[in-house]
Amino acid sequence: MIEVKNLVKKYGSHVAVDHLSFSIEKGQIYGFLGPNGAGKSTTMNIMTGYHGATEGQVIINGHDILKEPEAAKKCIGYLPELPPLYTDMRVEEYLYFAAELKGIKKGKLEEEVEQVIKLAKLKDVEMRLIRNLSKGYRQRVGLAQAMLGFPEIIILDEPTVGLDPKQIIEIRELIRKLAKDHTVILSSHILAEVSEVCDTVLIISKGKLVASDSPKNLEKLMAGAESVEITTKASRSEVRDILAGVVGIRDIKTEQYKDGLTYAKIDVVEDMDIREEVFFAFAKAQKALLSMNNTRVSLEDVFLELTQSEKADEADYEDADYDDEVDIENDEDEAEYKDEEDDTDESNI
Ligand code: ADP
Numbered sequence: 001m002i003e004v005k006n007l008v009k010k011y012g013s014h015v016a017v018d019h020l021s022f023s024i025e026k027g028q029i030y031g032f033l034g035p036n037g038a039g040k041s042t043t044m045n046i047m048t049g050y051h052g053a054t055e056g057q058v059i060i061n062g063h064d065i066l067k068e069p070e071a072a073k074k075c076i077g078y079l080p081e082l083p084p085l086y087t088d089m090r091v092e093e094y095l096y097f098a099a100e101l102k103g104i105k106k107g108k109l110e111e112e113v114e115q116v117i118k119l120a121k122l123k124d125v126e127m128r129l130i131r132n133l134s135k136g137y138r139q140r141v142g143l144a145q146a147m148l149g150f151p152e153i154i155i156l157d158e159p160t161v162g163l164d165p166k167q168i169i170e171i172r173e174l175i176r177k178l179a180k181d182h183t184v185i186l187s188s189h190i191l192a193e194v195s196e197v198c199d200t201v202l203i204i205s206k207g208k209l210v211a212s213d214s215p216k217n218l219e220k221l222m223a224g225a226e227s228v229e230i231t232t233k234a235s236r237s238e239v240r241d242i243l244a245g246v247v248g249i250r251d252i253k254t255e256q257y258k259d260g261l262t263y264a265k266i267d268v269v270e271d272m273d274i275r276e277e278v279f280f281a282f283a284k285a286q287k288a289l290l291s292m293n294n295t296r297v298s299l300e301d302v303f304l305e306l307t308q309s310e311k312a313d314e315a316d317y318e319d320a321d322y323d324d325e326v327d328i329e330n331d332e333d334e335a336e337y338k339d340e341e342d343d344t345d346e347s348n349i
């Protein structure tokens with residue numbers, strides 16, 4: 001349905017998107033997950049024909065976004081990071097205007113606008129000026145605009161950013177509803193967001209695709225998914241001896257605590273539960289087992305590991321606040337690249 005091949009986007013010497021390739025199949029919800037500055041918006045802007053790429057290709061339902069932009073764009077509804085709302089217009093008026101721009105036929109205008117107003121639950125505010133609406137309602141107007149014409153693919157860039165928890169739940173519900181008849185691609189720098197609603201997560205870090213799978217498989221990908229942590233009075237070597245007879249262990253890491261206790265992290269073969277055997281093995285050896293916990297690798301761990309190993313690779317990385325950025329909107333950065341846009345990206349505007 002969408003084929004992205006070897007996409008590269010450079011701003012001057014800065015590589016914002018670095019040889020990105022993936023494909024999107026019909027009927028799923030896809031999530032682009034990555035910290036701020038990872039290249040999510042840039043990728044979406046290229047996929048939707050807003051920006052040109054430095055290299056690579058985007059094919060939408062067989063149409064190259066550069067060679068047949070009209071045919072390709074017809075398949076897509078897009079809600080950019082900053083929705084293009086005309087705030088002096090009333091909601092209904094704006095949606096009629098957007099529908100005309102999208103080339104929806106006169107005879108169908110009213111019906112289509114009515115439909116998206118209903119879907120996005122905008123009936124109560126259809127006569128209000130957009131500028132007087134809350135952020136949550138504005139976002140819904142943006143969503144309604146993206147839905148106009150009922151394109152097969154709906155692309156939403158950080159659809160819940162800046163919304164309060166109640167509004168976030170409402171938008172999520174709307175996205176799930178949309179996904180029944182559309183393929184939805186959304187981006188977020190918040191993990192919970194993506195794992196909550198998406199069938200497939202594409203983790204992007206520094207313009208590169210570092211992983212793509214279902215949230216469940218991504219969790220499995222790391223460390224075989226599960227491990228058991230124990231503390232015991234046995235010594236490190238005794239721990240290894242005792243566990244030698246237990247089936248289903250992939251790896252054991254031990255650590256000696258100051259108080260003479262030993263901590264061990266036992267990585268377990270997929271889908272095995274070894275806790276009972278561990279318990280009896282220690283009992284048989286007459287060594288006290290003081291605690292035992294099953295630990296699952298969370299998607300959060302996967303996300304951090306995947307996006308951080310990129311960071312470690314880069315010797316000249318100096319931004320120590322990087323981790324925090326995952327949750328902060330970096331307005332300063334944004335202001336910076338808006339300026340740069342004028343001189344580096346003119347050809348694509
Ligand atoms: P994300 O949406 O994942 O937060 P972006 O796609 O907005 O990331 O940005 C990716 C990188 O490209 C960032 O380092 C950003 O500073 C840079 N960038 C984005 N747009 C421009 C632009 N118009 N000019 C120069 N640099 C840009």
Ligand code: MG
Binds near residue numbers: 041042
């Ligand atoms: Mg962005």
